[in-house]
Amino acid sequence: MPTVSDVARAAGVSRQTVSNVLNSPEIVREETRTRVAAAIAELGYRPHASARRLRTRRASTIAVRLDPFAGGISGAVLDRFLHALTERAEARGLSVMLYTAKDAADEIRQFQRLVDGAAVDAFVLASTYDGDPRTEWLIEHGQPFVTFGRPWGIADLDDPLHFWVDVDGRAGVAEAVRRLRGSGARTIGFLGWPAGSGTGDERRAGWAAGVAEGDREGGVVTEGPRAEPARLSAESEESVAAARAATRRLLAQASDLDALVAVSDTLALGALIETGGSLPVVGFDNTPVAEAIGFSSIDQRVDEVAAAALELLELVGRSEAGDPRSHRLITPEVIMRPPGPALGLVG
């Protein structure tokens, strides 16, 4: 492989000029630049990434953790995010490197390894939780990072050192309720996870807000039964079987249900199976199953998330306290699919 020296010799300039043409072309005279470019093309020169890394002390690589495949229908969201991230990163001249970890402590050891070896110069984390030691470590060690998922500690939400992107589940679910009402549904239930998961609580709040909004519009008093959503909501673990049971409970306590919003496609599927498709159900994540079976779902728009994450990475370190640019909330998209016939569970 030719090196900068070869190119320099061929173009009749110094090595440094070649380097300039590649890294700061604007400071090189037009004529010289084209001559060098010609030599580069002719020799088929390609910069040697390792050498550049050693010199610049930057890897132009971001690390992403790949969990040991949790399974479940919704596990695929992170994979989709990864696809999107890889594509966007490439466009910015960044590479994506993967690592795995058993737990947070193990992951921190991986941080050490990757940082010390200068293999990587930024991290993208998913699935953050309250008091996450990983973000603490990264902040403490001055490592640039972005999380997909907001920090769930209240005080951290505006931490200018914590750059995050998240999907506004609350807005998404509220919009789904609106859409269901638009197509005639009046009593809309919710199938959620047990309280305590930040994500799930947000989505439930979105449903409650959507229902309250409908009640106001419909002239229902705030104390009325439809404005008290507890009766219309049930909790379930993330499994189809549990979702079926929860749906049964829900129908028992609210036989007037017109439609359901579920916190995940897994739960939505359970509800669909249990009801035989007689009720419109909206899931969350717009997984391949939703598409295959043909039920409505809320898409996280991982593509936007990936783009935002990379934008934020560029700001890391340059942000002031309270800078709103240190985080980004993406509004998901409600994908409505015609109910009933497409499902084929009833007929």
Added chain:
Amino acid sequence: MPTVSDVARAAGVSRQTVSNVLNSPEIVREETRTRVAAAIAELGYRPHASARRLRTRRASTIAVRLDPFAGGISGAVLDRFLHALTERAEARGLSVMLYTAKDAADEIRQFQRLVDGAAVDAFVLASTYDGDPRTEWLIEHGQPFVTFGRPWGIADLDDPLHFWVDVDGRAGVAEAVRRLRGSGARTIGFLGWPAGSGTGDERRAGWAAGVAEGDREGGVVTEGPRAEPARLSAESEESVAAARAATRRLLAQASDLDALVAVSDTLALGALIETGGSLPVVGFDNTPVAEAIGFSSIDQRVDEVAAAALELLELVGRSEAGDPRSHRLITPEVIMRPPGPALGLVG
């Protein structure tokens, strides 16, 4: 960060000795080794990956293409493979780097980029096809690679330069037929892709073999109707809707069907929906959907595939013509799940 020189000074040895302790500890005297190790631990020294790469001209990194998310239920298999690969690679001191490509030509450009930049020193390709230009390029340029998927050109199957791992779909489907028969089914149909896809044809062949085997055991003459499988087989595109239509056709021409094997979980799902769960159906890929809904499926054992792929990578270049070690066929696992009630489509 401390460097080898710092460690050497602290331990009172030369830089080279430190390097030896790290790379070929057996040639260093025990006592020196422990002294150096102590210095390493005390200073918190970590080798600098970029510097090492520059010197050794090896990246210890393998590249994997991440497709722009094809969607579909079965797309997840590659993701699962990626998870497994990352884990296994890490254990061997290798990193996994991702790239994307629009088409084969684009992918070859990526090869160029990654190879010339010395960012990567081996490739793992998935979804190979007959006359794949990618493998040709890699062989021509002496780049180590393994494919997940056998080369579908007949002449290439034993090419000692083409290292591949694949899942034995034929054996898997034959075993599924056997298992269905074991639980009482006598007339077992097949729902496949249109002929021409290597993978699909193999799976169909496995079904035909399994049926013929059952006929022999049952004392049926080879010319009998059950030994002529055409009637029991239908073709469908990879979509739930198409699978439902194909299932209808199949039932029309073979109303005596006891069970079905499908070439994919998508088609299996279509068959299940169409039959309302009244027939046992075995899918392929053991996707989360199969697990969630509870139907049987054939698992590709991506973990074994990943392990085999990495083993093969170590052999690349050292293999002689006809060396059977240049490829590996993994037998998939048939996961039987109790039918009917778990599905909940009927009751």
Added chain:
DNA sequence: CTGTTAGCGCCTTCAG
């Protein structure tokens, strides 16, 4: 704008 000088941290000679 261009050229010169000096390493980045490591490992592979080659002598001791």
Added chain:
DNA sequence: CTGAAGGCGCTAACAG
């Protein structure tokens, strides 16, 4: 077994 040089390919500083 250990130590002394040299250089992988690149770019940050400076001097012209």
